[in-house]
Amino acid sequence: MIEILDLWPTRIVRHVLEDFEGPNQELLKLVREWDRSKKNLTTDYRDNNPFNVDQPATNWLREQVNQSVIQYLQAIGIDYPANWQIHGWANVNRNGDYHDPHNHPHCYLSGTYYLKVPKAAEKKRQRSDLRPNSITFYDPRTGFNMQSIKGDPYIEPEYTVLPEPGLLMMWPAGLMHFVHPNLCDETRVSISFNIILKWSDDYLPDQ
Ligand SMILES: [Fe+2]
Secondary structure, three states: OOOOOOOOOOOOEEEEOOOOHHHHHHHHHHHHHHHHHOOOOOOOHHHOOHHHOOOHHHHHHHHHHHHHHHHHHHHHOOOOOOOEEEEEEEEEEOOOOOEEEEOOOOOOEEEEEEEEOOOOOOOOOOOOOOOOOOEEEEOOOOOOOOOOOOOOOOOOOEEEEOOOOOEEEEEEOOOOEEEOOOOOOOOEEEEEEEEEEOOOHHHOOOO
């Protein structure tokens, strides 16, 4: 019998959290306070970890992230205990702000939780293929779309999402991604995080 293998998958978590409205208001308040009092909130990301704050909304978000990590590990077939810490930071993108293609070294998973995303760009005369405020993930296997034909799963070298408030996304930390520019005067606010594994010899594969 013929066997068709599905090798080297890239698993991405996409989850709109339940009852996010209340916590989002509190988290937005916290990020705005930090944004007022700290000069470089987003680029000084090591000093502003919302997951170290003990408030109902930050505790709620920590629990949601931890549950998502547990579900991700189960989905990829890891059936033994793992331990991690969450390193997070807030992002406030104003008109023109973007984050060029990058990945997150020295961690296992990365993610973003969205507090506020402007609905649409202001009506300027711009290219119709712009996707302001979206996030794009790129196929880590360079060039796999080159020989693709209609209908095969490798035809799109990228995956783009226009986030909405309450959305939690999480992906393998090595995956390249790009945060498209904000093109309007309303802010785009999110909390990003890295999942850093606490080392255990259990992680070593059988060889
Ligand atoms: Fe990132």
